[in-house]
Amino acid sequence: MKFPFHKKIKTESETVEIAEEFSKLLIPGEIVLLNGDLGCGKTFFVKSVCRHYGILNVSSPSFSIVNEYHNDKNIVHFDFYRVKKIEELYDIGFEDYIMNNETIVFIEWSNMFMKILPKKNYEIEIKFTNNSEREISIVKHG
Amino acid sequence: MNVLGIESSCDETSVAVISEGRLISNLISSQDFHTNYGGVVPELSSRAHLQILLPLVKQSLAQAGITLNQIDLVTATAGPGLIGALLVGLSFAKGFAYSIKKPFIPVNHIEGHIFSGFLMEEKPEFPYLCLVVSGGHTLLLLVESETEIKKLGTTIDDAAGEAFDKISKLLGFGYPGGPKIQEAALNQRTDFVDFPIAQCKNEFDFSFSGLKTSVLRFIQKEYGDASKIPNEHLPSIAASFQYSAVRALVVNTDKALRKYKTNSISLVGGVAANKMLRDEFQKLAGKYKKKLVIPSAEFCGDNGAMIAYRGSQLHQAGIKYSFDFNAFPSLSDHTFIK
Numbered sequence: 198m199k200f201p202f203h204k205k206i207k208t209e210s211e212t213v214e215i216a217e218e219f220s221k222l223l224i225p226g227e228i229v230l231l232n233g234d235l236g237c238g239k240t241f242f243v244k245s246v247c248r249h250y251g252i253l254n255v256s257s258p259s260f261s262i263v264n265e266y267h268n269d270k271n272i273v274h275f276d277f278y279r280v281k282k283i284e285e286l287y288d289i290g291f292e293d294y295i296m297n298n299e300t301i302v303f304i305e306w307s308n309m310f311m312k313i314l315p316k317k318n319y320e321i322e323i324k325f326t327n328n329s330e331r332e333i334s335i336v337k338h339g
Numbered sequence: 340m341n342v343l344g345i346e347s348s349c350d351e352t353s354v355a356v357i358s359e360g361r362l363i364s365n366l367i368s369s370q371d372f373h374t375n376y377g378g379v380v381p382e383l384s385s386r387a388h389l390q391i392l393l394p395l396v397k398q399s400l401a402q403a404g405i406t407l408n409q410i411d412l413v414t415a416t417a418g419p420g421l422i423g424a425l426l427v428g429l430s431f432a433k434g435f436a437y438s439i440k441k442p443f444i445p446v447n448h449i450e451g452h453i454f455s456g457f458l459m460e461e462k463p464e465f466p467y468l469c470l471v472v473s474g475g476h477t478l479l480l481l482v483e484s485e486t487e488i489k490k491l492g493t494t495i496d497d498a499a500g501e502a503f504d505k506i507s508k509l510l511g512f513g514y515p516g517g518p519k520i521q522e523a524a525l526n527q528r529t530d531f532v533d534f535p536i537a538q539c540k541n542e543f544d545f546s547f548s549g550l551k552t553s554v555l556r557f558i559q560k561e562y563g564d565a566s567k568i569p570n571e572h573l574p575s576i577a578a579s580f581q582y583s584a585v586r587a588l589v590v591n592t593d594k595a596l597r598k599y600k601t602n603s604i605s606l607v608g609g610v611a612a613n614k615m616l617r618d619e620f621q622k623l624a625g626k627y628k629k630k631l632v633i634p635s636a637e638f639c640g641d642n643g644a645m646i647a648y649r650g651s652q653l654h655q656a657g658i659k660y661s662f663d664f665n666a667f668p669s670l671s672d673h674t675f676i677k
Contacts, residue, residue, distance in 0.1 A: 234555070235505055235509060235551065235555055236548070236551050236552035236554075236555040236556075240496060240497070240548065241496070241548070244496070254669075254671065256494060256495070256496055256497070256498070257496055257497045257498070257501060257548070259497065259501050259504075259505070260349075260473075260474040260475035260498060260500065260501050260504075261349070261419075261420070261421065261475045262421060263421065263668075264668070264669070265668050265669060266669075279504075284384070285384055288384045288385050288386055288423060289385070289421055289423055290422065290423050325559070
């Protein structure tokens with residue numbers, strides 16, 4: 198996988214393939230940002246990556262704000278969707294989560310609080326292009 | 340025996356007292372703190388739990404007419420939830436129990452919901468089928484006894500309540516999504532759009548992500564985007580969505596009622612406040628001739644009463660916990676649900 202990565206996808210299994218390839222690159226301490234409209238498949242992408250680490254219980258953290266999963270890798274899965282103020286993230290202990298070198302951190306809707314994000318990250322954007330297609334792009338920063 | 344129950348797993352801080360098996364106080368921050376102490380309660384904040392907890396405990400004891408030393412058992416939610424928020428209630432409970440030399444019981448939040456029907460006059464009878472539906476959880480369970488709970492199905496993506504919240508935001512109704520969608524959908528046609536009901540590999544699992552995406556796709560295809568939906572279409576879209584979401588919950592419950600021998604049905608959690616869901620469960624109960632227990636609204640959302648109740652249940656079962664018991668973020672970390 199070379200960055201920046203772009204691909205048009207038509208089916209779920211194409212997302213799974215990209216996620217599998219991407220999962221092999223990730224190492225503990227890295228941060229993955231995911232953005233794109235409601236229903237574009239951010240959680241599905243995280244779920245597909247985690248499947249390759251033997252983690253099968255990934256679900257949406259929109260309500261809980263943060264989920265943790267453990268198996269071959271330790272994963273922290275954030276969703277900023279319901280967060281209103283940056284103080285809430287500090288209060289939840291966001292900095293402790295992202296400074297942990299033993300976990301991989303996924304953040305859905307990261308664009309809502311760009312200020313709080315580390316400069317070094319993978320940024321994934323998923324776009325609807327038309328009714329049956331989506332476009333996934335992955336950029337490596339820092 | 341006086342039991343103190345503390346809940347602080349998410350947005351709500353709640354404190355309750357159960358005395359001789361009877362609930363005598365159940366204070367919930369969003370309703371009770373506001374009015375009595377003034378000021379805005381910030382959401383999702385451990386600091387907010389910290390500020391509210393002590394006054395709420397004092398107020399609750401005053402309402403119960405007892406003093407600190409008259410508490411015989413201290414219970415608190417230990418998980419699942421936000422670690423920072425959980426730690427506030429749990430650490431307080433441990434410190435308090437230690438100082439008055441009384442036992443302390445950590446409670447699983449979901450188990451609190453599962454047994455919340457026992458706070459009602461008419462209680463569920465074992466074994467019972469329990470559907471837990473809230474903003475963060477969707478679980479179908481066979482509750483065989485106080486310590487044997489079999490998980491039949493769960494959501495593989497979004498929780499039911501989350502689907503309501505997201506679609507409500509999409510349609511411009513705002514938060515909280517459940518009541519807003521319900522209000523808009525009242526007396527509207529449910530067949531305006533035929534939204535799908537997901538079929539999962541495990542016949543009792545749920546999926547609400549596909550439903551969310553299909554509402555979104557419908558809007559994009561028909562109107563371009565949500566801002567261009569004619570006002571007169573909004574209620575019918577809301578009603579069609581609500582119908583599909585409720586059907587998905589009902590269909591799996593129906594299947595489970597056919598497969599498992601049960602004496603009662605219990606519908607619990609925040610989404611149990613939904614009128615259509617309640618009505619559909621009444622029909623199910625009638626169809627299978629089962630006793631149906633749905634807690635009243637104050638016990639559907641997060642509350643301290645269910646924590647105090649579940650804590651006393653575990654205490655009576657002779658289960659003991661030490662003071663080094665820690666908060667846990669995920670449901671699977673510490674539970675009788677297998």
